[in-house]
Each structure stands twice: as structure tokens, then as C-alpha cells.
Amino acid sequence: MFLLRLITWLISxxxxxxxxxxxxxxxxxxxxxxxGAWRISGDGDIGSRAIGAVQAHAGLNVALAExxxxxxxxxxxxxxxxxxxLAIQNQDRELAKxxxxxxxxxxxxxxxxxxxxxxxxxxxxxxxxEELVARLDSRHDLPPMLSIMASMSLxxxxxxxxxxxxxxLRAGRILAVRDWPVAxxxxxxxxxxxxxxxxxxxxxxKAQMPPEQKASCQIVGYxxxxxxxxxxxxxxxxxxxxxxxxxxxxxRLRNRVEGWA
Amino acid sequence: xxxxxxxxxxxxxLPGLVIGLxxxxxxxxxxxxxxxxxxxxxxxxxxxxPLRHLSPLGTLAIFLLPIGWGKPVMVNLFxxxxxxxxxxxxxxxxxxxxxxLAGLLxxxxxxxxxxxxxxxxSVNAMETAHELLTYAALLNLGLAVLNLLPIPPLxxxxxxxxxxxxxxxxxSKRLTWVFIVVILVLASSRSFGVVIGPxxxxxxxxxxxxDSLRADSLILAADDALRDKQYARAESLxxxxxxxxxxxxxxxxxxxxxxxxxxxxxxxxxxxNSAISYSPADYRSSRYYDFRxxxxxxxxxxxxxxxxRMRALELDPSLATMAPASQPATQPGDLPGE
Numbered sequence: 001m002f003l004l005r006l007i008t009w010l011i012s013x014x015x016x017x018x019x020x021x022x023x024x025x026x027x028x029x030x031x032x033x034x035x036g037a038w039r040i041s042g043d044g045d046i047g048s049r050a051i052g053a054v055q056a057h058a059g060l061n062v063a064l065a066e067x068x069x070x071x072x073x074x075x076x077x078x079x080x081x082x083x084x085x086l087a088i089q090n091q092d093r094e095l096a097k098x099x100x101x102x103x104x105x106x107x108x109x110x111x112x113x114x115x116x117x118x119x120x121x122x123x124x125x126x127x128x129x130e131e132l133v134a135r136l137d138s139r140h141d142l143p144p145m146l147s148i149m150a151s152m153s154l155x156x157x158x159x160x161x162x163x164x165x166x167x168x169l170r171a172g173r174i175l176a177v178r179d180w181p182v183a184x185x186x187x188x189x190x191x192x193x194x195x196x197x198x199x200x201x202x203x204x205x206k207a208q209m210p211p212e213q214k215a216s217c218q219i220v221g222y223x224x225x226x227x228x229x230x231x232x233x234x235x236x237x238x239x240x241x242x243x244x245x246x247x248x249x250x251x252r253l254r255n256r257v258e259g260w261a
Numbered sequence: 262x263x264x265x266x267x268x269x270x271x272x273x274x275l276p277g278l279v280i281g282l283x284x285x286x287x288x289x290x291x292x293x294x295x296x297x298x299x300x301x302x303x304x305x306x307x308x309x310x311p312l313r314h315l316s317p318l319g320t321l322a323i324f325l326l327p328i329g330w331g332k333p334v335m336v337n338l339f340x341x342x343x344x345x346x347x348x349x350x351x352x353x354x355x356x357x358x359x360x361x362l363a364g365l366l367x368x369x370x371x372x373x374x375x376x377x378x379x380x381x382x383s384v385n386a387m388e389t390a391h392e393l394l395t396y397a398a399l400l401n402l403g404l405a406v407l408n409l410l411p412i413p414p415l416x417x418x419x420x421x422x423x424x425x426x427x428x429x430x431x432x433s434k435r436l437t438w439v440f441i442v443v444i445l446v447l448a449s450s451r452s453f454g455v456v457i458g459p460x461x462x463x464x465x466x467x468x469x470x471x472d473s474l475r476a477d478s479l480i481l482a483a484d485d486a487l488r489d490k491q492y493a494r495a496e497s498l499x500x501x502x503x504x505x506x507x508x509x510x511x512x513x514x515x516x517x518x519x520x521x522x523x524x525x526x527x528x529x530x531x532x533x534n535s536a537i538s539y540s541p542a543d544y545r546s547s548r549y550y551d552f553r554x555x556x557x558x559x560x561x562x563x564x565x566x567x568x569x570r571m572r573a574l575e576l577d578p579s580l581a582t583m584a585p586a587s588q589p590a591t592q593p594g595d596l597p598g599e
Binding site for chain 2: 013017024108110111112140141142143144147148151173174176177178179
């Protein structure tokens, strides 16, 4: 069995290398090459690469269809994780949950795609999500991206709860390693709350994100500080330029900030 | 370039490379795990199984370029208690493991250095074992030094951001790709030899390398020196080889070439006389006669030169058809004054 897997893996390598090279150069020919490598090797990691290439060159729906089809014929935890994440992008939460359950039955994806999928599927229930991120935050075997996302989620819970010292610790820890825009805006909140406006402005300037997202972070920050006048003023400005974003932010404030009517 | 190396040499290099890359990557993963990051362990990288660490392309590259690589170990800095210090230690672990492995190879190298078995097959096996161990030690030293260069994605590039206050470890993937291309260009143009060459030469001097291997390395170095027109260095390297084996026809020949290029014809002639006296009278000595003909011509002894030229042609008739242009600087035919 091992020998057979080794032989098929070796045979698939030229297709995999050529496919990866062409994928780096964004040449559509990478799709059939990676599909071929996946078919020959049956390796879930190669499958993930192939589906990723399909998404880049044929779009989300085609990639999702191929991933779900693969789960019926060549199931693997990696492909289940990727299919679920594609389903999340396609707003299909039921399919994502189904993929998560099937993926977990198949085993673990060491690269963490199933953990990532669980992170996203739990978001619809704040209590479940809060418990999950606390659990993820205590683990030491996650990929870097998931560690950041869990830490940022916990920091946002701390913001809403007014635990600004904890926010500073979490955001500072992220920024010591990586320039992360949301962490910069969390530091803006902390510094503004502490009255250090120059430092706050410096963090806001460093946060590389679209203006409406920046404004959303500021609105949440002011609301968490209890400065509702500033919150309303910024919310009105955002409503003028990005009404949908403003509506989503207000919804969050209604659910999470005490005293916000 | 290693692209032109023989299949035998490639086979001798392969075990050392596989062991070196495996130990290097495993050391990164193991140290990360010790310092609190279990992500590499989850990815199966805390293992001495070479299949977990070898990049197929990186292994193939050693035969095409004088460079090879393993699958990089991805670490999660957020799992470290002191991210910069722990990342620094994790980055250093790979090169240190290679140095340690090279050190551990010294004892078996000592044991195989002198052939003490009498059966011919056993002698050959011991010589091959010694060669394998020597190449493994040299490769591991080379891996350690090469990886400490501050060029992404080599380990050296991960070390300095950990030492500079305010700098963040890590670099954008796009920029890393640019440096990978730079590394491949440098490798294929033999530019890394500037760094690796002195290390290998130093290692040859300090490691318990057998005399025959040391002599081989000196001849190669002398050949390189002649190509680079460093004639005094070539003469000195040939002299070092003669200190190991004072009956080496090849060493006398190389020293004669170096002396000939420095127009020291009389000493070159004496070296060639020695080379001819210590070499078998077959095609291998044709080069010595051919060059001695040149030297004798320079000394005005045309009759003797003619006899040597005839003798060279008798031993190797192909010399008559060999165009001077095909002869590199290490061959007679385009010496000064020719």
C-alpha cells in the first residue's frame, strides 16, 4: 500500500511541479495539470491546490462544485476543509457545516483548514463562537492565521467588555510579530481611551484597510468607551457613504454594547 | 558546476545531503516544539523520516545546481512565549544541527581514515565509506554556512530581524520569490563558491580527511587556481600535495604548469622530469611529454623538444588532432611566449 502510494506520488510530481509553476504565473493551464496530479496521487494536499487553482481561474461556484463532487469520490479532511471554506464564501452555511462534520469524520487536517472552517461556522452563534475562540486561543498547534483570528476575536470581546488592558496585550502581541490592520485599530481604541491621541493617530495611520472599515472600528471603539456622541457622529458619516456597512455596525452595537439604543 | 559532476560523485553526495537536510529541518521543528509551538509537530515535521522533509524539487536541484533545499518548516510565532528570541533560536537550530552532525562524523572519519584491512574488497569498502563520511561532513558544514547568509528565505535572513529592535520577523512571499531567483542565479554562476570554497578548504585542513582525498582536493584547487591565473597559488597548492605524496606525477605536472606560466622554465623542466619518472609509460604521461616539449623549446633545446613531442604522440595519438583552443589554461599550448 505504502509502495503504491509512493509510486503514484512520484508519478504525479512532474504534473504537480508544472502546475504549481504555472499557477504562480497565473496561467490557466495549471488547472488540468494540478487536477491530473491530484487524480494520480489521490493526495488531499494536492487536491486543495487543484481546487484553489480552479477557484482562481474558473470562479467560486465551479471550485465549490468540484470540491463537493470530490468529497463523494475522493474524500479527505483537506478537501472537506477547503470545500467548507468555499461554501462560507458562497454564503452556504449549511453546506459548510456538513463539510465540517464529514471532514472531522475523516480525520485531522494538520494545516488547520477544518479548525478554520469551525471558526467561521460558529460565528452565527456568538456564545458558541466565544467558547470556540477561547478554546482555540489556548491551543499551541494552530497555523498562524488562525491564531491571529482567534486572538483578534477575543480582543474584540474585550473591547465590548471594556477590558482595555487585555486588548492592549493582545493587539501588542500581534503587532510585535506582524503588521495587522485590525490590531492597529484596536491599539487606536486603547490609546484613545487612555487619552494618548498622538499615539492613537499613529496607529490609525498605520492601519492599512479601506476607509469604511477603519470608520467601523472607530465607531465600535468609541461606543466601547461610552462616547456615544462621537459614535453617532461617525455612524452618520458612514451612513452617508456606506449605508450597508453602517447598518451592520449598528446591528453589532445594538447586540453588544450596553446602553446603545 | 555540479551539473557536470559524474554520477558516482552525485551518488556519494546524496546520502550526506539527505541526512543533512533531514536533520536541519527536523531541528527547526523540534526546537520550535520545545519553545512552545506545536504547529510543526502537528504537521509531522518533528521526525527524522526524510520523506517528511525533502522537497522533491530541492533534492533534484542538487544535481542541476550546486544547491539543494528541504521543505521549509512553518512555525507559528504567536505560540512562542518570547516570539523574537524563540524564533531566533528556532532559526539557528537548523545550521547548528548541521555543525553538530559534522562534528559527530569526525569519529567515524578517523576510524576509516587509515585502511587497516588486508582484503582488497575491504580496502575499497573502507575508502568508499571514508569518502561518504567526508562528503557528508563537508556538505553539512556547507549547509550550515550557506544557511547563515542573510538572504531570504535562508535562515540567516530570519535572524537579523530578531536582533534589531522594532523589526518584525518574516517577509512578504513575493519578495521572498525575488530572492529565491537571486539565489538560483548566484548558485548557477558558482558565486556561492566565494563563501563555501574557503569553508570547504578550511574543513579539509581541520577534519581527519584521508591523504588521498586531501590530495584530490588540492589538485582540484590547483586546477581552479590555474584557470583563475593565480599561478603562485597553484604552485603552492601543488607543493602542499607533494608534501603529502612526494611521488605524485600529477602534483609535479601541476607545479610545472604553474612554474611555466611564471616563466620559470628550468624548475618546470625538473618537475616534468620527476612527473615522467613517477608515471606509468602509457597515455596518462603523454601530457607530461607534450608539456616538456614546450618547456625544452623555451630553453632552446629543440632537438630534445622534438623527441618529446614524438613520444607524446606515440603515447596518445589524439594529441595531434587536439586544437589548442580546446585546451584550457591548465594545459600546455598557450603558455607565455607560445
